[in-house]
Amino acid sequence: MENKGQISAEYLLTVVVILIIIATVSIPLVGKSVNDTMDISQSADVEKTVNSIANAVNLVYANGPGAKRTISVYMPITLSLTTDGSNIRMSVPLNANGPKIIEAKINHPVVISPSDFSKGWHNVTVTWPVDDTTTPINISHT
Secondary structure, eight states, X not given: OHHHHXXXXXXXXXXXXXXXXXXXXXXXXXXXHHHHHHHHHHHHHXXXXXXXXXXXXXXXXXXXXXXXXXXXEEESSOEEOEEOSSEEEEEEOOSSSSOEEEEEXXXXXXXXXXXXXXXEEEEEEEEOXXXXXXXXXXXXXX
């Protein structure tokens, strides 16, 4: 009878040791997976935002001076929108491998005011003043 009790205790101890080993290996992997998933989600949201703004700029450019377009975009984190004249871009900080630059091509120079987008929904207005074709297109948001 006592042997059966000892075998049960040894079996339980073995199961507990195996569970501890599995937990110490799997918990860090789960944490890394969650961080990677968050990086992908944020990058996808920012890419959609940048592409939506670029499409609005290109549509306003196609319509000519005096055109205006308002869109609603979502920012998963606080970031700045920048331009080099032919592209607009945002730099998304990742948990691993440094920042990721997300950019989209635009057909006309733009002025961004304000350039900082806080986390949340924004109404972005893209306007080309009536003046002439040499003035930049304005991007503003609330």
